[in-house]
Amino acid sequence: MANITKKVSWSSRGDESGGGERTPLLNGSEELSGEGGMFHIGRLSTVDLEEDMTSDEVTFSFLSILDYDNSENQLFLEEERRMSFLGFKCLEISRWVICGLIGFLTGLIACCIDIAVENLAGVKYYVVKQNIEKFTEVGGLSISLILWAVLNSAFVMVGAVIVAFFEPGAAGSGIPQIKCYLNGVKIPRVVRLKTLVVKVCGVICSVAGGLAVGKEGPMIHSGAVVAAGVSQGRSTSLKKDFKIFEYFRRDTEKRDFVSAGAAAGVSAAFGAPVGGVLFSLEEGASFWNQMLTWRIFFASMISTFTLNFFLSIYNNKPGDLSSPGLINFGRFESDSVAYNLYEIPLFIVMGAAGGLLGALFNILNYWLTIFRIRYVHRPCLQVMEAMLVAAVTATVSFAMIYFSNDCQPLGPDQSEDYPLQLFCADGEYNSMATAFFNTPERSVRSLFHNPPGSYNPLTLSLFTLTYFFLACWTYGLTVSAGVFIPSLLIGAAWGRLFGILLAAITPNGSVWAVPGKYALMGAAAQLGGIVRMTLSLTVITTVYTVLIIVIHLVVPQGLYDIHIKLQSVPFLHLEAPATSHWLTAREVMGAPVTCFNRIEKVGTIVDVLSNTSTNHNGFPVVVPVAASDDLGKICGLILRSQLIVLLKHKVFVELARSRLTQRKLQLKDFRDAYPRFPPIQSIHVSQDERECMMDLTEFMNPTPYTVPQETSLPRVFKLFRALGLRHLVVVDSENRVVGLVTRKDLARYHLGKHGLEEMQLAQT
């Protein structure tokens, strides 16, 4: 069995902190369907899960926490102080160059995906259409159905196989993973080159395979991966180091670039640079940095521009930059979307409907995800499920088209790409096929722009109903795919339906109730209801922000948040729970803390790092106060990764304090090891070396942020959130280390029905 089972040791209190003996550590291991599931990996309270586990590989850190607070140790400060004004200017220019590159490459990738999908889907629909036309008259349409289903399944199989067997991290849209990354939690392999390749190929297959998915979410993930790669000036996977941009090899800088990459992805997907910037800020920015915002904006612009430029060449209209992004909904004439005061209550109703439907979608998908975690965790099963969904999608679509008798005249100006005549009269086409026999994006466009009367209400009702369940089933398959377009499509369908009904039942309704306008409204409402993304949507959909606020009030939690929660990620929300003022640092911190002395015995360090039951990541460095006192006075903070580099380079001092063996280490050594620091097990320390000492003074952060024990939780939270901390040292009035607060200590409190609750999963 190829399952890769991992211990979720991060979910124990002791993982991040140097302390944490207070709570029991995780003993049972936990099934993570990481080998092929999508992102919905979590700790369930059932025991079923634990039964069929094998342990091929045990890694001790499934998730890692990013450190957005620079370790300002002596080496760092020396480098900064040595650097001239010109040096800083150069760095700043490199940042702009990198952002330009990120935008360019992201736009290029978007362009490739777009062209590939269009061609593959084009070939598929052409073949199926020919086949259907051939068999419509002579009978035997079941052959067409089989052809369609097989073609779909074949595409999806390829997409599912590469995801399930090669890179499970590429499953889904990738947006929850990027949200986590920007929040400070790193899902493993999320920004690897391999993930990017599988993601891009996967999304092409799944869209071409006719699944109810979109290609926009994966673009955001792709942009982020590009950014993480380009900004580091090397590829660890390809073992190629270009020896450039070495300064940016740390979490703080890398995060900035990743947020630019995600923005570039949004921008390429939606043709909305401002939307991209807002997305990045909404998800990532702990505080606003104007220059960073500008660079993000720059990357977004370059990305849209690149995409447009290459698409214009592809479309033989070189230089015509009017098509905005991957999604191109066409232009609304401003008159057709003008609204009136009395329509606002209608919009509010639609917002509420979108919110409720979104909540239904999310709860169904939640149950499905739990089912999948339990029973569909082998790669082959996952591939089979994906193929099944593809075949069912084709079958349902076919049946809907077959039984529909909504024939519409084939006008001269109509823009159907693959009009199916089927049993309609000559010069007519099947209207249901416009919705089903098409890529979802084109279907959305038809719903927005086709003239009133292009769809009859029954067609739209049936379409909404079936597509809703198909999309819900599809999200969470082991394929690379997004949920934006399906959401828009569902919403556009019921929105248009609503518009048609309004036009029919209200006096004068046919004048103001333009179906296309209501389709747009419905699409915005449904998208908002499902993903509950907020501010960036207001730019992406440009109109009718009133909807979004209604949705915000109706929907409790968005799809991405549900999936993040299922993964039990220690995600830090924006504020501490309101009623948490009675909690102080003393109550939330981990204690006692494992500390090191400024000059510490190598053996002790190796033992602490090797202790698999704790796996601490940050250690206060202390000066002993008195022999009898076991609490030392804080003088610094050192990270596991730094200690590992020190051990690897054998930066030891012999006991006699002659510095013979001490090698001078540079920041470069740390940067070279970033971000894949070797595990402690791979470092061999001889018995002699164990007796040596290590001088941590130069390498520790000498000015870690500290708080007194009496500090309230909201105050600690604010500090954590605003500075992007990973560890916060709690001291007493004598500056002695009494505890350590980590991200999990804060993330586990949330507001439940009965006031403040401690989340179970963080307790294990």
Next chain:
Amino acid sequence: MANITKKVSWSSRGDESGGGERTPLLNGSEELSGEGGMFHIGRLSTVDLEEDMTSDEVTFSFLSILDYDNSENQLFLEEERRMSFLGFKCLEISRWVICGLIGFLTGLIACCIDIAVENLAGVKYYVVKQNIEKFTEVGGLSISLILWAVLNSAFVMVGAVIVAFFEPGAAGSGIPQIKCYLNGVKIPRVVRLKTLVVKVCGVICSVAGGLAVGKEGPMIHSGAVVAAGVSQGRSTSLKKDFKIFEYFRRDTEKRDFVSAGAAAGVSAAFGAPVGGVLFSLEEGASFWNQMLTWRIFFASMISTFTLNFFLSIYNNKPGDLSSPGLINFGRFESDSVAYNLYEIPLFIVMGAAGGLLGALFNILNYWLTIFRIRYVHRPCLQVMEAMLVAAVTATVSFAMIYFSNDCQPLGPDQSEDYPLQLFCADGEYNSMATAFFNTPERSVRSLFHNPPGSYNPLTLSLFTLTYFFLACWTYGLTVSAGVFIPSLLIGAAWGRLFGILLAAITPNGSVWAVPGKYALMGAAAQLGGIVRMTLSLTVITTVYTVLIIVIHLVVPQGLYDIHIKLQSVPFLHLEAPATSHWLTAREVMGAPVTCFNRIEKVGTIVDVLSNTSTNHNGFPVVVPVAASDDLGKICGLILRSQLIVLLKHKVFVELARSRLTQRKLQLKDFRDAYPRFPPIQSIHVSQDERECMMDLTEFMNPTPYTVPQETSLPRVFKLFRALGLRHLVVVDSENRVVGLVTRKDLARYHLGKHGLEEMQLAQT
């Protein structure tokens, strides 16, 4: 002489901090033309200024610093802990209600301004037009000129008098003041009711008076004042306390509402809620708070909506909500603004031109402002200058129209409101008059939308040239007025000129070089070049963001920043200067620090607070370590304002520690005094009382943020900026107070030509 001269004691190091004896204090007093000047009040290095000073009133805090870090003292924590989950929900609902109210009132004010300006200007232009038409044939147009100039001057006189004599704080656009407020520096009287009233009346007068000004900037200020008023549930000016929203009577909460108000103002001005949100974030948010962002967005939407609603009623089209904001540039057909690849270099050129012209505008205005500070600081002089500008504007406009011979046919679809025929043939109108004989907003609209050929190049060149200097002269007058619309108008004029030239000299140019498109581009470029506001503009002007980046690179400093700098405000930029890593907290902090004991003698406190040479605002509270040691161990931080309330309420303990005289104080007492805490001089403390003690334990913030002395400046800066601090205590390894860092300690470092420089003005 009615001058109110103030000591700018904040510019001494010792003002904010409890320490600061290290640097000499300000002894000479400084002329602040606060009684009628606009915002450009500053310390100039010339001695001329100091000569004609009188000192009618000496206040010790000209600027005050806002504290965005809650003082989490026992009273506060007790209240928070007592509050139920429901209580927090109610608070949250109140916040939404307040934001709705802010939006509603801001929209209403915008509506009043719009209607008043339209009617007054309408009457004026009608009268002048009748007069001109009467005298065109019979001769004697000089009478028309005089009529026009007198009407203009009369309006402007009213506007200037109320500003100069009643509320100098209402001068200018108010945007620099709001930027400062959101940054944490409070300019006195900036959010008072009186300021609002004068601002609104003033802007109506100055726009109706034909000055080269706009009404958008003042809207932003108005929104902020509305927010500051509504959120506090009382009006200190009107002495009316509604006993609601008392929870929000502190800097942290108030700032949040003010940012919502500013956003509502932007939104009402430009019809762009997202632009409003971005403006608030760009200027104010030290870190992103999602719920706050939503409330800001809500306020913005309500504001636009209210404005639209009432305007639709005014325009007799009730319910038609299609006009977006105060500025209504009309709709661009999407085809007319579509652009092509080869136009991008042209846009870059225009961006650079806008940037250069903006820089020229700014430098001229800077010199003018310095001149005004020196020689035009009496209210009567200021009123006279404003009237002079009004008369000159009318004269220049008249001359331009008179000598122009650009006659255009009076088409059936043309939208001139006051077409002047003058010496044109029947059925024609004077094209120069379209630009000059109109409110600036309508002129912009004509430049954007009039068909090609409506203006000849000479007209546009002359117009650009004259309007540029008029606008530059006008900004900084003692009237309430903004610079947005003049910037747009200048840019639209030269942009259209550029478009016309392109159409003339390039092959096929008349097809793609639509003059309206280039007018739009020019307007965006010029606005960006002058104010150098950034992200929010991308939404407000919606198009051609490439421009904005070019401008960003070309223009060194925006007009608002120049005026903020002239005022020597301790404005905290977003990041510490790049090369400041070699500075540590020890070097920047003020020391020695005036500290209080936990239980302190009343006499000592009164003496320290009364010490006019220091005027400290925050005091560390310490526990003595040893008798011989003069440094105490930190145990809290108390603010001047808190001490004043304690003294006022006589919260004393007699020496014998019998708590007979100790009154139990509540948070309410602090809130009632907020924000206008009485000066220490107004509090009488008897000789007996001086011998009493005060127990500060309950009232001090027991967990102030502290840093070790070795902390680097960027690290201190980040903490300050991210948490919105006012004081940061610097401690040694024993937790003893060794210094205090305040905003000014950080604001005085900036990057100059020779690396890091210390600003002179912060040293005094």
